[in-house]
Amino acid sequence: MARPLVADIDLDALRHNYCLARELAPHSQALAVIKADAYGHGSVACAAALESLPAGVRPPAFAVASIEEAEALREGHIEAPIVLLEGIFEAGELARVEALGLWLAVHSEWQVNALLAHRPARPIPVWLKVDSGMHRLGFTPEEVTDVWKRLTESPECVTAVQLMSHFATADAVDDGYFRQQLACMRELAQRLDVPLCLANSPATLAWPEAHGAWVRPGVMLYGSDPLEVASDATRRLKPVMTLRSEIIAMRDLNIGEAVGYAGRWRAPRPSRIAVVACGYGDGYDRHAVDGTPVLVAGQPASLAGKVSMDMLTVDVTDIAEAGIGTEVVLWGEASNGRVLSVDTVARHCDTISYTLLTGVLPRVPRRYLGLDA
Known part of the structure; x- marks a missing residue:
């Protein structure tokens, strides 16, 4: 008899939570975040479960943290686009990005230089990361216009440039800092006329004004409530x-x-x-x-x-x-x-x-x- 410990993964609950994210952000596309082996749930199984949703409901793309995570999905026969949230870690990875058909976040000058020097066979969709206040990855708001111009003026290398940022306090009751970040990103998007991807799980659940062209549900997909104070929306999440x-x-x-x-x-x-x-x-x-x-x-x-x-x-x-x-x-x-x-x-x-x-x-x-x- 086997040791009795097991992690049961309810894929119906996963699909329910993803559909809830879509319901809460009906005018946005929902990028399903399945990094870290789908938060410990098994990335290939979870991606396949979400891809089994009907056309028009299933995720238009998935998001992971590294090219190794993306390769595991491709080896598991996941065909949807995959975004590398941290981009490449060295220039030599760009050939693998091309071969796997990945979408690429860029957050550093060296990544931009490597991409523009690479000359891919087909232009690579790019998500330009902005440091709107998290102070981890991304270009400062003052740097973004120049980087955006360099990318959009290289259509042989780059396509479908979007702005992406990450909220530091979207889970908090005090919304002051959240609104500062949101105002910064809205100003950039309006000035550059470019789509936005801002909303992580807490912003997807609690801040419709932050939904933009894309939302990025992560831990909420797995039934966890990321908010400081539970809401009607979070009470609808199901544990996976x-x-x-x-x-x-x-x-x-x-x-x-x-x-x-x-x-x-x-x-x-x-x-x-x-x-x-x-x-x-x-x-x-x-x-x-x-x-x-x-x-x-x-x-x-x-x-x-x-x-x-x-x-x-x-x-x-x-x-x-x-x-x-x-x-x-x-x-x-x-x-x-x-x-x-x-x-x-x-x-x-x-x-x-x-x-x-x-x-x-x-x-x-x-x-x-x-x-x-």
């Missing part, structure tokens, strides 16, 4: 990954007896402790505190003691039916339909859902549901 395991052992403790490394948790009453097959060696966060929620037999329970490499321990004193083989959901949807949000678990680990989802390691099997849609 359920990290599911079982109880593999039970322990009865007296008052004051400790559990796990360093004896961090001590029984405040006569207690029943369940040992669950999941640990930081699987990607479950070792920083999870006592009281981090889990679902046992579809009922709320909580972590008791430090997470180990291959196991964690849960207080099931109040769950009479808990026993060896009982279902445990670390996040996602239990068999009885109760949902434990990955965002809730992340808060107990002092992190964000992105790190939990992308951190599920390869030794955890992915089981895909909804393949035949």
Whole structure:
């Protein structure tokens, strides 16, 4: 019998979340972001599931972080255009960009020079990255006009130039900085008469004025709420990954007896402790505190003691039916339909859902549901 830990990937939920992004931005095209192996969900399977949507609904393009991620999609028979969000990392990659039919973000002078010197057989669609306030990648607003002219005046090399930027605070209640970035990009787009791609997941969910020609739904595709305060839109998201395991052992403790490394948790009453097959060696966060929620037999329970490499321990004193083989959901949807949000678990680990989802390691099997849609 195999170890019971599995990551169930609900492809119907993925399709639902993508369609929600399209519904929220009906006048924009929706670029489906599937970098980092689709945030840990499996990029080829997720891309194929989204490509199975009807014509006119399926994504017009996907987005990844590197050419290696793009190659994996092409090897998986994904045919849609793919945007390299960070562009090339060295000039020699441009031949592979051409061969794979990729779209290219450019954010640095050397990338522009390399592209214009390359002379591709067919012009490459370019997404010109602007640093509107994130201060990571991109040209400053003052530099953009000159770079845009150089690109658009080289039609043998470049086609379909668009402006792209990234919001630093679109998830926040305080919208002051967000609006500064938005105003900067709107001014550039109006002056240059060029399409905009601005809206990440939080802006897609909460800021229609930022939608532009393209939106870039990322973590929302996988059912995570990126906003500081939940909204009607985020409450419609469906969890895609359920990290599911079982109880593999039970322990009865007296008052004051400790559990796990360093004896961090001590029984405040006569207690029943369940040992669950999941640990930081699987990607479950070792920083999870006592009281981090889990679902046992579809009922709320909580972590008791430090997470180990291959196991964690849960207080099931109040769950009479808990026993060896009982279902445990670390996040996602239990068999009885109760949902434990990955965002809730992340808060107990002092992190964000992105790190939990992308951190599920390869030794955890992915089981895909909804393949035949």
